Structures are given as C-alpha cells and as structure tokens.
Amino acid sequence: MPKSNLSYTQLFRHKFNRLVSISLFLLTLTIVLSWSWILPSYTQTPTPNIKSREVIIQKIKESAKRHVENEQKMDSQLIIEIYGENSVGLTKLEITEIYEVEYEKVKDEIDSNFWKKIKDDFFYGLPWFAAIAFFILFLFKEAIQGWGTDFIKTIGNWLYNQISGIELFWNFSLKRYKKGLINKHEQLKIPFRPNRPLSLQEIYVDLQFLEKANNEPINFSEIKKYNRLAIKGQPGAGKTLLLKYLVLSWAREKLKTSSNEYVPILLELYRLNEVEISALNMEVLKQKLVEALDRDDFPKANSFVEQSLEKGKLFLLFDGLDEVKSLIRSQVVQAINDLLDKYDKCRAIITCRAAVYRNDFAESVEKTLDIKEFSDRQMRLFLEAWKSEMPPEKSIDQLIQTLRDRPLIMELARNPLMLTIVAHLYTQPAFVLPQSRSDFYQESTHILLNQWQNNFNQYKESAHKRRVLQHLALFAQDNASKQQKNDLSLDYQIVLEQIQKVLPDLNLNPETDTQPILKEIVERSGLLLEVERGDKYQFAHLTLQEYFAATALRDKENELIERFKNDPERWRETIKLWCGFAGNSTNLIEVIYQEDSLTAFECLADAQEVSPILAEGIIEEFKQKLVEANSDENLARAFGAVASDVRERGRGKVVFEFLENALNYSESLEVRQASVKALSKTNLPQAADILFMYYEDINLVDARLALINMGDIAVSLLKGLAEKGSEMAMRDLVKIGTPYSRETLNDLLYHSDENIQRLAALNIAEFTSLNN
Known part of the structure; x- marks a missing residue:
C-alpha cells in the first residue's frame, strides 16, 4: 500500500475513533441523567433530634434540597408540622422563610444546569433532539475537545437564543424570564448606601390609594380586582416600586392563581423618548414590549407578545408617563390607548406623577387612583428594615416621636423615598433631625457628601462637590424648561461638559478632575445616579435637583423670578425652598403673588423673613378661599403647611386659629369640611384634639378619617371612647394599626365589662389578620 494511502487511512481511523468516543460519552451522559430522573429517591424526612438552633436550620435546608431534587412541590406546611414544635425559639414564620428561601435557591441552581434543562424541557417528547445533538457535535467537534463550563454556557445561551421565540419552548423561556426578573429586582439598590442594597420583599410596604370621588382609603389587596388602573402620585411615592414588586411577586409565584394567568411586562416609558414623533404608534409600543422581555432573558418574543395580546394574557405595566418628553407625550398616550382598546382583555397599570397627569386614560382604565401618603403604620413597617442598623440609643419609636415634633419634616417623611433618606441618616449616631425643610436638605446633603471622607474621599472639600451639583441642577432645570421635557436625565457627555465649566473656579483641572469628581459624587453620596448603563445621569429625586438649583440662585433673586415667570410648574418647588x-x-414673594397667589401662600410656610403686611394680605385672601380646599388637594396642603409652622413668627398660629374657628363657628358645612381637611394636613397633636371633638359628627365624617390618618396622635383620644365600649373607636384603632393601638386594644382584654372584653378580642383578631 502506498505511503500516501496509508496516511489517509490512519488519519480517517483516528478521526472516526475520536468521533465515536465523543458520541459514546454524550450517549452515556444522557442515559445517566435520564436514569437519575426516572428513579428519584423518595427518602422520608425523619423527625430531627434538635440540639441547637443551627442544627434545626440545617435540617430545614436539607429537607428543602431533597424536595427539589425529588421534584416535589414546595410544601411549607409539612415542614411546619415537622419542625414547628421546637425548643430553640424558631417561629413558624421563620421556619417557613428558611425553607422557602432554600427551596428557591436550590431550584435556581438546578435550573441553571444546562443538561438538567435539556432533560426537563427538551429531551422527552422530542425524538429529533438527537439529530440536533449530533448536528452540534459535527458543527463544533473541534471545540468539544476543549469541553468546559464556559463552553457549555455559551452553547446553552446560543441554543436558547435560537429557540426561545418558538412557541414549543415558550414555557422554558418564561422560566428564564422569571429568573431574569428575580435577579433584576430582588435587591433594591439604595443610591447613598453603595454596595448595601435592601431586599425589595423586606422593605416593600403595601400602599394605600385614594379615589377622587371617595376619601375612604383603598387597600392594595382591593385594587387587584380591577383589570386596568391609572395610578398617580408625588415623586418618590412608590409608583415604580409598586410595579417592580408586582413583577417580582409574579416571578416568585407568590401572586394568587388568577394573577399568575397573566404575564407581566414592565416598560419604562422614558424609553420612547428616542423614537421619532412621526413613528410613534401602537406597533412601536408593541416592539418596546418585545425589547422589555429581551432585557430580562426572553429574546425573540415577537410571536409570544402578539399571541398573548390577542388572547388577553399580558399584564402591561407602563411606568412613568411623566418621564416622556412633553412634545411627544400626547402621541405616547394615543399609542397606549390604541393598544388597550384593541387588546381589551389584557390587564394594565399606568403610573404618572400627579402634577403631570391630565386624566389621559379615562376611557381606557376602570379607575384612576392617587397613592396615599404613608400612614403611621406604614412608616413603622417600612422602618423595620432599618431597625438592626440603628445605634443602641436610637429606636423606631424615638424617630417617629422626633418626626411628630417636626411637622414639616414629618410631611416629607410620609413619602417613601424621603423616609428612606431620613432612615439612613438617622442610623448615624450624631445625626439630629432639623426643624425646617431647607435645613433638612442642607444637613442631609452635607452628610451624604462627606460620608467616608476620612478614608476614601479624594475630594475632601464637600463644597467642591456641592458646587458641581448646584451647577448641574441649575442646568438640568433650565434644560428641561427649554426642551419642554419632564425626564430628569442628562446625557453623559453633557454632564462632563458642564462639570468642566465649573472646575476652574474651584482650582481644579478640567482635564484630570472631571471624571474622578463625578465618580466620587455618584458612588459615595448617591445624590446623582447613573442611568441607562452610564449613558445618562440624573438626581436621585426631583426635589434634590430643585434644592440644589435653589442654592445655586441663592444670591440671584431676579434670575429665579424670571425663570418662574417663564415656567411656573418647573420652578414652583425651587421658589419655596429658596x-x-x-x-x-x-420682594420675591410679592412678585410671585402677582403671578401665582397659591405659590406665594405656600412660600409663607418656608420663608425665614417676610413683611408682616404682605403676609397678612396673602393670608386674608386665602381665608376667603378655604372652601375650595374640599376639591383642591394642593390648597389643603398649603393651609396645612402654613398652619403647622411652629416657629415663633406668628403666621402659623394665625392660620391655625382661623381653621379652628372656621370649624367651630362657621355656619357653612362646606367651610367646616374644608377646615377638617386642612387641619388634618398639619400633623399637629393640637389639631387632633380639635378634630376629635367632631369624631362622631355624622355631618363631618372626614374628621374621623383624618384622625385615623394621623395615627398614634389619635390613639390616646380613641382609647377613652373604646374604654366606654365604642365599637367604632375599636375598629379605628385596628385601622391605625400601630403597636400603640394594639397595646390599647390588649389593655381592654382586662376591662371589668365582659362585653368590652369580647369586643376587644374580636378586634384584636381583626388587627392580627390585617397587620400580619
């Protein structure tokens, strides 16, 4: 045989043997995986001999692991039956949480195994899968020789991207989508707590809502019965957090069965800002839904979106209409309305800042709701996540009481985002809450700009970073006015250019200091945030931007006035903070009074010094407008803010006494009702005393609702009625839902009257049910 033929034969035999070996390896691996799947272990969990807390926790985790490996459904009740009676102090709630967290963790680990996924989702019922395997074998035979974890992952992702959009694999794609949502939303990043996120499940507090036609609060559980809602609220009220919580709960399969039938898609509406106005329509909106799925690991979902829309199986969550440019907002509204009209079986929630919403979806939604500010109960629940971080000399009770003594700061703290800042600052041992809003912003931003200064900050002078933020805030406010947009973001290059303009005045080098000082502000203060993967930047909250813009114009009163005249809505809050x-x-308030009398009235709550004659004139005008507070929430808040000013300047006292007299002596029921609403906005104990006088007045039912909203302030007042057997007072103590109200109900269990004991027991049961 010639040498050339021998070489060719040997080469062929070598290649053939290697291919056979690889094929046998794959076949063996498939048989092993299949056999282990067909014959799972059914080892029973023995009753543990518990010697310590650590032992029982480990046993619970081992049970969770066995349940996952045996492909058993999560069975928390079984675990409670086995371990519920223990001598180490573990409660049933703690046992359930340990078991469920470990179950999800192990399940995710198994799901992430490529071959396990093949076994579960592809192999059985797909005889042609073998052909795909051999096709991949021949196509990648050289790479297979270097088999490893990275290669498996690469091939798995490649294969998944090819098949994810095929209807046959949608269930598998939805599993990946759920995992993507969990990875994205389970940790809530707090800007001013770098590398210390909080669990969204732990910090989330069910919101309450108000409908314009009804002052009675609507609980979160009640809104689930509506298929379509528009939800509006103040900045930082929790609109986005609500939608994130909904998708996370769906991904963790914790929603009720009826809700699990719908696949939620969260679309941030600011993503439409880059679309040409002429191209904005329903089809573009559908494509954005496809892209939203792609970002959370469900690529090529065009057919899935189309069919799910047709079948009414999507839960559409449109977040932040206010972040859409003003110039294109009407087109975006039209596209959403067209989509909801065509696919009328799909559920939907649309969120927007209250100041921007113009009843745009009245024809498409069942209800339009306002997010209600945090009650005392919600504040306490929210603060529980911070309890472990408070120094020994501080507590949640002390923080709540401190806020009670500072009504203007309490008003701020009823907003979830601002309460987050308050809670974070309060964990600092030396921090003391200021009295005024401006002082609060001054003190809080000073601390945030200086944290970690001794060890980490390159720029020790916080004044330098404050000057940069002032310049950026002023530019952002001006830029938003010029472009008629409401989103808060600035392009990265624009941010760099603006910082470079201010650095020479600070004796810093624009060439070498621009990016480092920007990075330090973002990473160490959290006052400025990276968005869209660093392509844009924005302030953590609009009110922070407005505060820094106000300080930038501290000595430029006339410039501030001109800006307000040109765009009152944009500069209203900045004016008040100034x-x-x-x-x-x-001088400023006098000019503003001619342009916008309500803003001038609101300024009286914050102003350090103002002419008594001017202040009296403004107050006298608004006394005549009090009745309008029944329908104007902003006017009611303005009365409450001015009346709650406890500083010794007289203006707050004058307005408070006027409201008290109007309630006590006015012959107009509408005026008295408006007085109730305004007094409830003051957060003052003396206001609660006045409102309590009308607690049982059927013509002033809002007085009762106002007392409930005032929380712990009202508990001591309701206690007296409850001790006399008032069922209404007991029910309202349940609604207040704080530890103090629970303690008051508990005390009634020892009342001398057996009927009162029985009523107390019934209401405690209701309390436990509502506040679990």
Whole structure:
C-alpha cells in the first residue's frame, strides 16, 4: 500500500475513533441523567433530634434540597408540622422563610444546569433532539475537545437564543424570564448606601390609594380586582416600586392563581423618548414590549407578545408617563390607548406623577387612583428594615416621636423615598433631625457628601462637590424648561461638559478632575445616579435637583423670578425652598403673588423673613378661599403647611386659629369640611384634639378619617371612647394599626365589662389578620 494511502487511512481511523468516543460519552451522559430522573429517591424526612438552633436550620435546608431534587412541590406546611414544635425559639414564620428561601435557591441552581434543562424541557417528547445533538457535535467537534463550563454556557445561551421565540419552548423561556426578573429586582439598590442594597420583599410596604370621588382609603389587596388602573402620585411615592414588586411577586409565584394567568411586562416609558414623533404608534409600543422581555432573558418574543395580546394574557405595566418628553407625550398616550382598546382583555397599570397627569386614560382604565401618603403604620413597617442598623440609643419609636415634633419634616417623611433618606441618616449616631425643610436638605446633603471622607474621599472639600451639583441642577432645570421635557436625565457627555465649566473656579483641572469628581459624587453620596448603563445621569429625586438649583440662585433673586415667570410648574418647588434659606423673601414673594397667589401662600410656610403686611394680605385672601380646599388637594396642603409652622413668627398660629374657628363657628358645612381637611394636613397633636371633638359628627365624617390618618396622635383620644365600649373607636384603632393601638386594644382584654372584653378580642383578631 502506498505511503500516501496509508496516511489517509490512519488519519480517517483516528478521526472516526475520536468521533465515536465523543458520541459514546454524550450517549452515556444522557442515559445517566435520564436514569437519575426516572428513579428519584423518595427518602422520608425523619423527625430531627434538635440540639441547637443551627442544627434545626440545617435540617430545614436539607429537607428543602431533597424536595427539589425529588421534584416535589414546595410544601411549607409539612415542614411546619415537622419542625414547628421546637425548643430553640424558631417561629413558624421563620421556619417557613428558611425553607422557602432554600427551596428557591436550590431550584435556581438546578435550573441553571444546562443538561438538567435539556432533560426537563427538551429531551422527552422530542425524538429529533438527537439529530440536533449530533448536528452540534459535527458543527463544533473541534471545540468539544476543549469541553468546559464556559463552553457549555455559551452553547446553552446560543441554543436558547435560537429557540426561545418558538412557541414549543415558550414555557422554558418564561422560566428564564422569571429568573431574569428575580435577579433584576430582588435587591433594591439604595443610591447613598453603595454596595448595601435592601431586599425589595423586606422593605416593600403595601400602599394605600385614594379615589377622587371617595376619601375612604383603598387597600392594595382591593385594587387587584380591577383589570386596568391609572395610578398617580408625588415623586418618590412608590409608583415604580409598586410595579417592580408586582413583577417580582409574579416571578416568585407568590401572586394568587388568577394573577399568575397573566404575564407581566414592565416598560419604562422614558424609553420612547428616542423614537421619532412621526413613528410613534401602537406597533412601536408593541416592539418596546418585545425589547422589555429581551432585557430580562426572553429574546425573540415577537410571536409570544402578539399571541398573548390577542388572547388577553399580558399584564402591561407602563411606568412613568411623566418621564416622556412633553412634545411627544400626547402621541405616547394615543399609542397606549390604541393598544388597550384593541387588546381589551389584557390587564394594565399606568403610573404618572400627579402634577403631570391630565386624566389621559379615562376611557381606557376602570379607575384612576392617587397613592396615599404613608400612614403611621406604614412608616413603622417600612422602618423595620432599618431597625438592626440603628445605634443602641436610637429606636423606631424615638424617630417617629422626633418626626411628630417636626411637622414639616414629618410631611416629607410620609413619602417613601424621603423616609428612606431620613432612615439612613438617622442610623448615624450624631445625626439630629432639623426643624425646617431647607435645613433638612442642607444637613442631609452635607452628610451624604462627606460620608467616608476620612478614608476614601479624594475630594475632601464637600463644597467642591456641592458646587458641581448646584451647577448641574441649575442646568438640568433650565434644560428641561427649554426642551419642554419632564425626564430628569442628562446625557453623559453633557454632564462632563458642564462639570468642566465649573472646575476652574474651584482650582481644579478640567482635564484630570472631571471624571474622578463625578465618580466620587455618584458612588459615595448617591445624590446623582447613573442611568441607562452610564449613558445618562440624573438626581436621585426631583426635589434634590430643585434644592440644589435653589442654592445655586441663592444670591440671584431676579434670575429665579424670571425663570418662574417663564415656567411656573418647573420652578414652583425651587421658589419655596429658596425662601427657606434666604434672608428676607418679601420682594420675591410679592412678585410671585402677582403671578401665582397659591405659590406665594405656600412660600409663607418656608420663608425665614417676610413683611408682616404682605403676609397678612396673602393670608386674608386665602381665608376667603378655604372652601375650595374640599376639591383642591394642593390648597389643603398649603393651609396645612402654613398652619403647622411652629416657629415663633406668628403666621402659623394665625392660620391655625382661623381653621379652628372656621370649624367651630362657621355656619357653612362646606367651610367646616374644608377646615377638617386642612387641619388634618398639619400633623399637629393640637389639631387632633380639635378634630376629635367632631369624631362622631355624622355631618363631618372626614374628621374621623383624618384622625385615623394621623395615627398614634389619635390613639390616646380613641382609647377613652373604646374604654366606654365604642365599637367604632375599636375598629379605628385596628385601622391605625400601630403597636400603640394594639397595646390599647390588649389593655381592654382586662376591662371589668365582659362585653368590652369580647369586643376587644374580636378586634384584636381583626388587627392580627390585617397587620400580619
């Protein structure tokens, strides 16, 4: 045989043997995996001999692991039956949480195994899968020789991207989608707590809502019965957090069965800002839904979206209409309305800032709701996540009481985002809450800009970073006015250019200091955030941007006035904050009074110094407008803010006494009702005393609702009625839902009257049910 033929034969035999070996390896691996799947272990869990807390926790985790490996459904009740009676102090709630967390963890680990996924989702019922395997074998035979974890992952992702959009594999794609949502939303990043996120499940508090036609609060559980809602609220009220919580709960399969029938898609509406106005329509919106699925690991979902829309199986969550540019907002609204009209079986929630919403979806939704500010109960529940971080000399009770003594700061803290800042600052041992809003912003931003200074900050002068933030805030406010947009973000390159303009005045080098100082502000203070993967930046909250813009114009009163005249909505909050740290605000308030009398009235709550004659004139005008507070929430808040000003300047006292007299002596029921609403906004104990006088007045039912909203302030007042057997007072103590109200109900169990004992027991049961 010639040498050339021999070489060719040997080469062929070598290649053939290697291919056979690889094929046998794959076949053996498939048989082993299949055999282990067909014959799972059914070892029973013995009753543990518990010697310590650590032992029982380990046993619970081992049970969870066995249940996953045996492909058993999560069975928390079984675990409670086995381990519920223990001598180490573990409660049933703790046992359930340990078991469920470990079950999900092990399940995720198994799901992430490529071959396990093949076994579960592809192999059985798909005889042609073998052909695909051999096709991949021949196609990648050289790479298979270097088999490893990275290669498996690469091939798995490649294969998944090819098949994810095929209907046959949608169930598998939805599993990946759920995992993507969990990875994205389970940890809530707090900007000013770098590398210390909080669990969204732990910090989330069920919101309450108000409908314009009804002042009675609507609980979160009640809104689930509506298929379509528009939800509006103040900045930081929890609109986005609500939608994230909904998708996370769905991904963790913790929603009720009826809700699990719908696949949620969360679309941030600011993503439409880059679409040409002429191209905005329903089809573009559908494509954005496809892209949203792609971002969370369900690629090529065009057919899935189309069919799910047709079948009414999507839960559409449109977040932040206010972040859409003003110039294109009407087109976006039309596209959403067209989509909801065509696919009328799909559920939907649309969120928007209250100041921007113009009843745009009245024809498409069942209800339009306002997010209600946090009650005392919600504040306490929210603060539980911070309890472990408070120094020994501080507590949640002390923080709540401190806020009670500072009504203007309490008003801020009823907003979830601002309460987050308050809670974070309160965990600092030396921090003391200021009295005024301006002082609060000054003190809080000072601490956030200086944290870690001794060990980490490259730029030790916080004044330098404050000056950069002031310049960026002023630019952002001006830029938003010029472009008629409401989103808060600035392009990365624009941010760099603006910082470079201010650095020479700080004796810093624009060439070498721009990016480092920007990075330090973002990473160490959290006052400025990276968004869209660093392509844009924005302030953590609009009110922070407005505060820094106000301080940038501290000595430029006329420039601030001109800006307000050109765009009152944009500069209203900035004007009020400016009055808080300016010396004498008389001239500014007088000019503003001619342009917008309500803003001038609101300025009286913050102003350090203003002409008594001007202040009296403004107050006298608004006394005549009190009745309008029944339908104007902003006016009611303005009355409450001015009346709650406890500083010794007289303006707050004058307004408070006017409201008290109007309630006590006015012959107009509408005026008295408006007084109730305004007094409830003050957060003052003396206001609660006045409202309590009308607690049982059927013509002033809002007085009762206002007392419930005032929380612990009202508990001591309701206690007296409850001790006399008032069922209404007991029910309202349940609604207040704080530890103090629970303690009051508990005390009634020892009342001398057996009927009162029985009523107390019934209401405690209701309390436990509602506040579990």
